[in-house]
Amino acid sequence: MHDQLHLTTTWVGILSLIIFIVGYYFIATEDKYHINKAKPALLAGTGIFMLIGLYYSLNGLDGHVLESEVEHLIVEIAGIFFFLLVAMTYIEAMIDRGVFSALRYNLVSKGYSYKKLFWVTGLLAFFISPVADNLTTALILSTVLLTIDKDNKAFLVPGAINIVVAANAGGAWSPFGDITTLMVWVAEKGSFTEFLFLFPAAILGWGITAFLLSRFVPEGKPHFNAEEKKVQIAEGGKQIIGLFALTIALAVLSHQVMHLPAMWGMMFGLALLKMYVYKINRGPSETQLNAFSWIAKIENDTLLFFFGILAAVGGLHFLGFLEYFTALYSQFGATAVNI
Secondary structure: OOOOOOOOOOHHHHHHHHHHHHHHHHHHOHHHHOOOOHHHHHHHHHHHHHHHHHHHHHOOOOHHHHHHHHHHHHHHHHHHHHHHHHHHHHHHHHHHOOHHHHHHHHHHHOOOOHHHHHHHHHHHHHHHHHHHOHHHHHHHHHHHHHHHOOOOHHHHHHHHHHHHHHHHHHHHOOOOOOHHHHHHHHOOOOOHHHHHOOHHHHHHHHHHHHHHHHOOOOOOOOOOOOOOOOOOOOOOHHHHHHHHHHHHHHHHHHHHOOOOOHHHHHHHHHHHHHHHHHHHHHOOOOOOOOHHHHHHHOOHHHHHHHHHHHHHHHHHHHHOOHHHHHHHHHHHOHHHHHO
């Protein structure tokens, strides 16, 4: 905890908690109110610290404590922010180069049955999410699923659920698979190798769920038009896949070996991507790529959502609310509290 007053029972603590709860409600019901979840998250995260700043000012408290906490929080958020920025840019680059369109064509053209497609897309989600994050993986492969047979709900419903479960399970055994695991890794609460020990539990959890879901997948296989033009990865696509793998490796090396933030390796990987694009554009090929257009296409609202949530949780931590959860874990143990 900080060298400061415990503020959970003060007006700023109570009001901040109310703001967090209301904000979380609107995040959870974004479809009902048609409000992007980044808006309430950003309002709650920034608003809580504005209230804390006002409280410190009105009561003549030492502002250096608050300033130090905010600076530390900004560094943590920036590390995650830039990490996700690079990862999402690479995903957009691969979409632009037709990597996932080629994947969809290859799946359908092989004449796989619905059941085989169900298992293949699940396996892909499980093993792609550890590097591409679970949200992005679920969105991309769900889109692939829709293009396979958008009118067959008996296939789409269990298939989409399977992809979401597989992406979340796959993201659990990698620091890059989920925003939560990334935060734990960046904060040095767990090493890269420690996450790998979660692999057996992750694949078992997905496997059991997938087996139960597979019982609802219909027989037969989707229609494939033999006259459909073969979809191939565009120029530079395979090299970009390789650069993305190298970038992930650089992030791990930066964090584990070089004692640098993981995002430093990611940003270096972004620099390599931009230099590769420069090489293609200056070469004899007629292909012209724009790396900045990929950055422009990323979901900025997702990044702002993470900023807001992390700021809000940081504010509650500063006020002392998270100490209650620490006490619960100490009193009853992690397993009982998680259940």
